[in-house]
Amino acid sequence: MYKENIGTSITPETKVGELLESYPFLEAVLIDLAPVFTKLKNPVLRKTIxxxxxxxQAATVGQLPVSKLINELRRAAGMDSEADFEADSWKLNAPEKQxxxxxxxxxxxxxxxxxDGVHPGAKVATGVSKLNSGEVYLLITPFTPAPLIDKMKDKGHTVWSRKAGKNKFETYIKKS
Structure with a gap:
């Protein structure tokens, strides 16, 4: 499975799309690590997400430590592994003072x-923009929507997510 390094390094900030363009065989590794990545076979989701x-963010979606995901991908690509990366910058649990x-x-x-291959980002952004300050938008997904959480936090909203059952994650977005 070794492939010559063609310029794309594998770091926590590498985009999944870039990774799979440079190392298409790593799709199987991603799916082995977390079955939720099977969704990458959907061409629409692959292009958008x-x-x-x-x-x-993918590590969060797959409920994997970032270092495990990166090290496994690097190992499969024939690169040095054993990198240790800090934990995700945002918490998945609701704030204590809830x-x-x-x-x-x-x-x-x-x-x-x-x-069905429809990315919810635009619908969520529009929905949240229509809320009054302090109101909450609840998004239900089959995985933690890490990129969307990051976008909402970047806009100044309070966001938290929790696992609510098998293939069910609830993400709460409180408008600032």
Whole structure:
């Protein structure tokens, strides 16, 4: 499985799309590490999500430590491994000082849309933009939507996610 290094390094910031363009055989490694990556076989999701998702974010989606994902990919590509990367910069759990009960103003179950190859990013961004400050948007997905969480945090919103069952993650976005 060794392939000559053709210029793409494998780091937490490498985009999944770039990785698979340079090392197509690593798709099988990703799927072996976390079955959720089977979705990369969907051409629409591969074009949209893989283009913007970093390996750090993919590790979160696959519920893997970043260092394990990077080291396994490097090993399979014939590169040095044994890198140790810091944990993700955002937490998946709700904040400690949480209201007694959160009542989302909007609930969007995106599982079927994702299965159909529809990326929920635009719909979520539009929905959150229509909320009043302090209101909560609930997004339900089959995995942690790490890139979307990062985008919402970059816009100043409070975001947290939790596993709510098998193939069910709830991501809460509180508008700032």
């Amino acid at each position: 893989a283009r913007v998702t970093s390996l750090r 209201e007694e009960e959160i009542r989302p103003s909007v609930i969007y179950d995106a599982r079927q849309d994702l299965e």
